[in-house]
Amino acid sequence: MAEHIEHFNPDKPLPIITYGLPFEDAIAKHLTTTLSCKHPYLLISGTLSRSTNIVDRLTKRLSTEGAEVAGTCVGIRSHTLYEDLLPILAEMRKTKADSIVVVGGGSLVDAAKVLSFALANGVDSHEGFDKLGGEASDHGKDGKVDIRKPSEIPYMCASSTLSAGEYSAFGGATNERTHHKQLFFDPSPDNAGHRVIVVDPRLTLTAPPSVWLSTGMRAVDHCVETVCAAEPKPEATAAALQGIRQMIPALLRSKKDANDLDARLQAQLGAGQSMKGVVVYGVKLGASHGIGHQLGPQGVPHAETTCVLLPAVLKYNARVNRDQQKLVLDTLWDEPVVSEALLKQAKLDRETADLGDALDVIIRLLDLPRTLSHYGIGRDKLDSIATLSVTDWMCKTNPVPLETPARVMEILEQCL
Incomplete structure (x- = not known):
């Protein structure tokens, strides 16, 4: 080649x-x-x-x-x-x-x-x-x-x-x-x-499946938070949606056949697209990343913080960016590999399911953890996580700024 x-x-x-x-x-x-x-x-x-x-x-x-x-x-x-x-x-x-x-x-x-x-x-x-x-x-x-x-x-x-x-x-x-x-x-x-x-x-073939797939969801998180940002930019949104079109079908294909090198290449190229919003166009990311930075030291692997947080963050932010979220949701439904998984495997209803629901299904189909309890994190640890999270600038640039621990707690409570 x-x-x-x-x-x-x-x-x-x-x-x-x-x-x-x-x-x-x-x-x-x-x-x-x-x-x-x-x-x-x-x-x-x-x-x-x-x-x-x-x-x-x-x-x-x-x-x-x-x-x-x-x-x-x-x-x-x-x-x-x-x-x-x-x-x-x-x-x-x-x-x-x-x-x-x-x-x-x-x-x-x-x-x-x-x-x-x-x-x-x-x-x-x-x-x-x-x-x-x-x-x-x-x-x-x-x-x-x-x-x-x-x-x-x-x-x-x-x-x-x-x-x-x-x-x-x-x-x-x-x-x-x-x-x-x-x-x-x-x-x-x-x-x-x-x-x-x-x-x-x-080089990716020796990565444990959970690491490969969860880091893929981390790249998807970059895309989603770029499209759904407090101050979105058209060029950044276009790159992020392209990344989603490459990433999620490729991850589902990788889950089905771990040796599919073309799927892995597409996922890698999609991961590059996922970063253009932040790096090239200066879009600010939000709470899935901001809170995630503080879950890591509590024992949640870096990429798996996305699997726990992103659906809950999207549901929390929907009050201000529902139309942006729909751009991502429509992109998912328009991809045959993804729509088949959402409709046939999870029996999701396109008319009623929101983006948080769709990503919840995809994360579960990839056999990735979805809750804090999976890592032994209970309600007793949420206060300290919330307090640390509000100091992270990505919580401050969330579409609904997380200026107090109480706001972070609303999201964390959904993740237990």
């Missing part, structure tokens, strides 16, 4: 999306030519490392292009803990790594973004990470200048899942001492955009 290269943002040279080549060929080619780097630090999926010879293949292929690996980290714990990042930062400084290459899932992708940003700002402690987090507006309060330095070294990602974080300048990492998940946003998105995204469906 020939290589295909697409510009994620048609107005900018980077990032680019490449597919058609084996991942090691694409990484070696674009690391040394597109990014002009020769000393990468590797972040590799533990699952891929244990079940394949990926590290050896990649290292040997890089050496043929004159690149020498600075260091390798195999596996990282979910939610990208500060205590896991600090030794990597120390090793990257010691070896003078000039880039980061990720082959793996969302936690490693988050690590790459946070590490690049932290490296530029001299972070070497938990307190340093906490000070680095937040948007530029958080660091420019009361007339102060945001003195954080933008990321300096580029990264490239060959993802094995569908969370699609590799398309965004946002990164998340968790202070395991406080259980607070902090968002990091490079103050210079153009600088953070110096990356290459490698798509190879064969």
